[in-house]
Amino acid sequence: MxxxxxxxxxxxxxxxxxxxxxxxxxxxxxxxxxxxxxxxxxxxxxxxxxxxxxxxxxxxxxxxxxxxxxxxxxxxxxxxxxxxxxxxxxxxxxxxxxxxxxxxxxxxxxxxxxxxxxxxxxxxxxxxxxxxxxxxxxxxxxxxxxxxxxxxxxxxxxxxxxxxxxxxxxxxxxxxxxxxxxxxxxxxxxxxxxxxxxxxxxxxxxxxxxxxxxxxxxxxxxxxxxxxxxxxxxxxxxxxxxxxxxxxxxxxxxxxxxxxxxxxxxxxxxxxxxSVSDESIWIREYERGLEKTVLKRDFIEPLYEHYCHRKTTLALFSHSLITFMYLKSPSWLAGIFGSFLEVLHREKYELEIIKNLRYGPRDKLCLEYGKMLNSVGEHEFAMTVLKSVTTRINADWRSVYRSFHLLSAITSHVGLLDESCRYQTLCVSCNPRFPVEP
Ligand SMILES: C[S@@+](CC[C@H](N)C(=O)[O-])C[C@H]1O[C@@H](n2cnc3c(N)ncnc32)[C@H](O)[C@@H]1O
The missing domain is CATH 3.40.50.150 (Vaccinia Virus protein VP39)
Structure with a gap:
């Protein structure tokens, strides 16, 4: 060698x-x-x-x-x-x-x-x-x-x-x-x-x-x-x-x-x-997407009445039946109703809102109902519904900060600027990562 x-x-x-x-x-x-x-x-x-x-x-x-x-x-x-x-x-x-x-x-x-x-x-x-x-x-x-x-x-x-x-x-x-x-x-x-x-x-x-x-x-x-x-x-x-x-x-x-x-x-x-820097962009896009998506009155109202006022109307079965079944079903069945929802609700944020209703339905439905009322100009009623979330002890966290944000926007719209600032502060205190700036 x-x-x-x-x-x-x-x-x-x-x-x-x-x-x-x-x-x-x-x-x-x-x-x-x-x-x-x-x-x-x-x-x-x-x-x-x-x-x-x-x-x-x-x-x-x-x-x-x-x-x-x-x-x-x-x-x-x-x-x-x-x-x-x-x-x-x-x-x-x-x-x-x-x-x-x-x-x-x-x-x-x-x-x-x-x-x-x-x-x-x-x-x-x-x-x-x-x-x-x-x-x-x-x-x-x-x-x-x-x-x-x-x-x-x-x-x-x-x-x-x-x-x-x-x-x-x-x-x-x-x-x-x-x-x-x-x-x-x-x-x-x-x-x-x-x-x-x-x-x-x-x-x-x-x-x-x-x-x-x-x-x-x-x-x-x-x-x-x-x-x-x-x-x-x-x-x-x-x-x-x-x-x-x-x-x-x-x-x-x-x-x-x-x-x-x-x-x-x-x-x-x-x-x-x-990609940590992408995170704020995603949060903003996500929250704005959810905020801008307003569910139809004949869909959301019967669910709201059922969960928030214990009123079950015929409209619940004609307009919101699959969502209702999805919300009521045990977890092993929820997947099946969830796939029906995917067919019925093609829009990304609409589906996201509806699927998330399973977690804290009462407060989430109030938020969605409040959003719908605001979008049709029923500001007073919208504020009452949203406050029923923010003033309830142990309310669903996401519904609370989103309601605070919406209350801030509505109060600003009707000229209650101090109230608007207060709601904005409450929103950020509840979720410091919430994108309050437009
Ligand atoms: C499996 S050998 C691989 C050696 C060579 N890089 C290769 O690919 O053939 C792993 C080597 O990593 C070194 N090593 C172990 N812990 C280490 C550490 N924390 N930082 C840098 N090198 C380490 C070991 O001493 C060893 O030489």
Whole structure:
């Protein structure tokens, strides 16, 4: 066995290599010498390097790369950036929390006479400083950290042009309809985002192996969905799964291991840093949409009479029967009536109002009735109905702040400006996120 420069490995050098091992993340090559065994992940090195190289070259020109810095977090013996060091990055940095792994890389490169221009330093995700990098690679690390969201937030803070995340992951088969039902995905966000959820599995992990967590922890193994959702909420754009668990398995594991793997690339959002800034836009749009939607009198009045004055009229059965059945049915039947409602009420906000009537029907019906009365100019009556919500102890929270807002608008309309201001203050006190400004 001889290296590139014809050097033959002595027993002493081999002992030295073994004393710094294991070289289990990738194989170091020189001449016909191979150092490394990729423990059950054979083929990962070539597959992964090609994937990153292809993705970088697809998104950036060589001239751009010449101005770029690249950071590899949790670089172990530093093989990833060594493989990529032919790309003309202006600066290449690998950080790793285990000194032993940094020395491991230096040892193999010294013995095999491999040189590169990568700076290898001690460091971990949790203590990433202010220095930013154009391209950030975080491979095989996230499922060894205590908190994936914290780790990704740190990465988002320092990444300027592209992030490349590779992680072991658990199968999406555990994300079932029953699970999604159980976690009650009814938030306002789902008016604007796809109804998706992720899960993570927790396990104990010791720091015994060179490739594991940096200190004894409970670590989290995510689903692909969890990673994509985290990147999304941090404002990353064009989140692309460059290798999904199936292709990863085909190329690397070939069913030798139960665990899955995934590679994701994404661009950090320029300017405002996350979809948290979209939240106020969604809240405004949602509240205005609900406020502007007025249900027809012959539909809402019989329901209002029934729930608020215990009067059941024939009109209830002719105009609002399905809604009435939906409101009265046990939860196992509500889904069926809910699907009828979806056919009968195609307008998004109308359907949202009607479906939500199940939760606090009395106050919600008063609010809708008050809205309808206001829209036809019956301001006095509207105020009486809305006040029957705001003056009732333990009234439904959403109906209360929306009624305060409507009362503020009506009182302003009829010239009671002090009253209007008071109602606006009450509205914001009840829900500080309510968009009171028009
Ligand atoms: C499975 S190895 C992956 C090594 C290499 N990135 C690769 O893809 O082959 C995980 C590496 O992450 C390092 N690590 C563990 N916890 C870390 C943390 N909190 N921050 C950064 N690196 C960490 C470990 O020391 C180890 O070198």
């Amino acid at each position: 001889a290296s590139n420069d014809g050097k033959v490995l002595s027993e002493e050098l081999i002992q030295d290599l073994n004393a710094h091992g294991p070289y289990s993340m990738a194989v170091w090559h020189s001449g016909d010498i191979r150092v490394g065994n990729e423990e059950g992940l054979s083929g990962r090195e070539a597959y992964f390097t090609n994937l990153i190289r292809r993705t970088i070259l697809k998104h950036f020109t060589v001239d751009q790369i010449k101005t770029f810095s690249i950071l590899d977090i949790g670089c172990n013996d530093g093989w990833v950036l060594n493989e990529l060091s032919d790309l003309p990055f202006a600066r290449m940095v690998g950080i790793e929390p285990r000194e032993k792994n940094i020395v491991k890389g230096q040892t193999v490169r010294n013995i095999l006479q491999i040189s590169n221009r990568v700076e290898y330093k001690l460091g971990d995700i949790e203590s990433l400083g202010d220095e930013s990098f154009d391209v950030v690679i975080c491979a095989g690390v996230l499922y060894h950290v205590e908190s994936i969201p914290v780790a990704l937030r740190r990465i988002a803070n320092i990444c300027k042009a592209m992030v490349f995340i590779e992680s072991r992951c658990i199968s999406s088969k555990y994300i079932t309809k029953a699970l999604m039902n159980e976690i009650e995905m009814r938030d306002l966000v789902y008016q604007y985002k796809e109804k998706t959820c992720g899960i993570t599995a927790q396990k104990f992990e010791s720091a015994y192996h060179d490739g594991s967590t940096k200190s004894l922890s409970v670590v989290n193994i995510p689903t692909v969905e969890s990673l994509v959702m985290q990147l999304d909420i941090l404002g990353f754009q064009d989140v692309e799964i460059v290798a999904d668990p199936k292709s990863y398995r085909r190329a690397v594991w070939k069913n030798r291991r139960a665990l899955n793997g995934v590679c994701i690339s994404a661009y950090p959002k320029l300017g405002q840093n996350s």
